[in-house]
Amino acid sequence: MNSVPHSRRRHSLALIPRSVWALGFVSLLMDISSEMIHALLPLYMVSVLGTSVLAVGLIEGIAEATAAFTKVFSGTLSDRLGKRKLLTVIGYGLAAVTKPVFPLAPGLEWLTAARFLDRVGKGIRGAPRDALIADVTPAELRGAAFGLRQALDTVGAFFGPLLAILLMWLTASHFQTVFWVAVVPAFMALYVLVAFVREPDKPAATSARAAPLALRELARLGNRYWRLVMLATLFTLARFSEAFLLLRGQALGLAALWAPAVLVLMSLAYALSAYPAGALSDRIGRQGVLMAGLALLVMADLLLAWLPGLPGLVLGVTLWGLHMGFTQGVFSALIADSAPEALRGTAFGVFYLVTGVALLVASVLAGGLWDWAGYRATFMVGGGFALITLAGLWFTRR
Template identity: 55%
Template sequence: MPASQAPMAAGTRPPIPATVWVLGLVSLAMDISSEMVQTLLPIYLVTELAASALAIGFIEGLAVAVAMVTRLFSGVVSDWTSKRKPLAVLGYGLGAVSKPMIPLAGSLGWIVAAKALDRIGKGIRGAPRDALIADTTPPEIRGAAFGLRKSLDTVGGFVGPLVAIGLMLATGGDILTVFWIATIPAFLAVALLVVGISEPAQPAAPAKERPRLAAAGRLNRTTWAMIAVACLFTMARFSEAFLLLKSQEVGLATAWVPITMVVMHAVYGLAAYPVGRLSDRTGRMGPLAISLVLLLAADLVLAQAGTLLPFFAGIVLWGLHMGFSQGILATLIADAAPAQLKATAFGVFNLMTGLTVLMGNIAAGWLWQAHGSSATFLASGALAALALLAFLLLRETWRPA
C-alpha cells in the first residue's frame, strides 16, 4: 500500500510519502548539476563567446519555453497512459545527456542546442513528476509535499553554486572543468530515480482514445483562471541569469558570482517547505499574495543597487519571493484540476507560463541592453504590481475542485 494511502489515526496528519522524498532527492542531485553550470554559463557566454544581454535573454527564454511546450505534451501523454515514471526517467535522462554538451560546445549555436535538450528533458519530466506527487499525497498534506520537493530542489540550488565556487578557486577559474564535473550528479539523479521509485497503479479509463491536446479544453474555469494569473506572475520574474549579470555590475569577481545563487537558494529552500505547510492550514492565497509583494520589493531594491550590500538585500527578497510562490503555484493547480486531468493541467500551466517567460526574458534582455539594468528591474516590478491586482480579483472567486 502506498504511504499516502496508509490508514491514519483520527486527528493525526499522514506522513509525507516516500515517493515525494525520493523525487525531492532526485531534484536535489539534478539541481546541483544544473546550478554548477547555470551560475557560470552567463559569464562564460559574455567573456568567451561575446554574447550580448539580449542574446542571453533570448537563450534563457527560449530554453524555458521549450521546456514548457514539452510539458504540455508530456502531461497529456502521462494522463492518457496512466504512467508517470517512464516519462520522468526519460526527462531526467535527457537532462543528464545535455550536461557534457556544454563543455564540448565551441559556438553559441551548440550552447543553444545543449540548453534546448536540457529543457526538453525538464519539460518531459515536470508534469508527470508533479502529477506523481499529487497521486501519492493526500489533499490535507499536499502543500507540504510540494513544498518539501521544492525545498530539496533548492538545497541543490544552494550546494551547486558552492561547489562551483570551490572548483573555480581550486582550478584557477577553469570554467570548463566545472562544467565537466557537473555531469556526475546529473547521472546519479537518473540512477536514483530508476531504482528508488515504484509507481502506484493508476485507474485506467474505460475506453482509451489517442492522447489529444483537446483534453486541455476540459479543464475547469478555476484552473484556467489560475493559469492566466500565473502568466502575469511569470512574466514579471525573468531568468536568474540577469541576477548573475547584476552581480558582476556591483563588483563581484567571476569566481564568486555563484554566491548570488547560494544566497538566493538558501533563502528559497528554507522558506518553501514551511510556507507549504502553512498553506495547508491557512489556505494558498495569502502566501502567494505575499510572494508578489516580495518580488516587487526585490525589484525596487535591485534597480537601485550599486554596491554589494543592497544587491544581496535584493537577492534575499528574491529568494523569499520564490519560497512563497513556487510550491504554492503547483499546489493550486493540483487543487483546482479534475483528478483525471492533473498531468494535463500541469502541462497547460507550464506551456502558457513558458511562453510568457520567453517574452519576458527577451524584453528583459532588450531593456538591459538599451537602457541598463535598472530599467529591467523596474519593468519587472511594474508587472509584479499588475499581477498582484489580478491575483486579488481571482482570490474572490477561487473554488478548488
C-alpha cells in the same frame, strides 16, 4: 480558486510519501548538476564568447519555452498511458546524457544546442513528475509535499553554485573542469529515480478517453483552473530568468569566481522558505501565501533597481529567493487542487506551456530593456508586472 479544506492536523515530514522524498532527492542531485553549469554559463557566454546580454536573455527564454512546450505533451501522454514514472525517467535521462556536451562545446552554437536539449529533458519530466506527486499525496498534505520537493530541489540549487565557486577557485577559473564535474550528480539522480520512486497501485490511466488536448477535455479543466493560469502568466512576466541576477552582480564588479554566490544566496532563501510556505498554505489557504510572495518580489525588484552597491544586491537577491519559496510550490499545489485527477498531467503540462511562453517574453524583454535602458528599467518593469498580478489575485480572492 479556493484551496482544499484546511486540515487541523499538524503537518509532519513523516506523513509525506516516500516517493515524494525520493523525487525530492532526484531534483536535488539534478539541480546540483544543472546549477554548477548554469551559474557560470551566462558569464561564460558574455565574458569569454562575447555574447550580448540580449542574446543571453533570448537563449535563456528559448530554453525555458522549449521545456514548457515539451511539458504539455508529456503531461498529456502520462494521462493517457498512466505511466508517470516512465516519462519522468526518460526526461531525467535525457538531461543527464546531455551534460557532457557543455564541457565539450567548441562555441556558442553547441552551448545553445546543449541548453536546448537539457530543457527538452526538463520538459519531458516536469508534468509527469508533478502529477505523480499529486497522485501519491493526500489532498491535505499537497502544499507540504510540493513545498518539500521545491525545498530539496533548491538545496541542490544552493550547493551547485557553491561547488562551482570552489572548483573555479581550485582550477583558476577553468570553466570546462567545472562543467565536467557537474556530469556526476546528474547520473546519480537517474539512479535514485529508477531505484526508489514507485507509482501508485492505480495510476490515472485514461486510454479509453478522448485525447486530453481535445477542446472538450481542456474545457473540463474548469474556470477555476484557467483563472489560475491567467494569474500565473502575469506572474511569470514579472519573474524573468535568474541569469539577470548574475548579471546584476557582475555589473557591481563581482569577479567570475564569486558571481555564483548570487545564486547560492537566492537558493538558500528559497530552500529555507519553500516547505514552511507550502505547509502554511495547507493551513491558511493558498492565496494569502501567494500574495505574500508577490509582495516580496515587488520589494526585491525595488531594491535591485535602486539600493546601490553590495547591500542592495544582497537584500534584493534574498527577497527574490523568498518570493520563489512562497510561490512555486504553492502554484503546483493549486494546480493539483483544481484539476480533475484524470487530467492532472495535462493540467500541469498546459500550465507549464503557458507560463514558459510568458518566461520567453519576460527574458527577451528583460534583456532588451537592460541593453537599451539599463538594469533599473529591467527590474522596475518586473516589479510593475508583479503589482498587476497582486491586484489580480486580490480581486479573484475577494
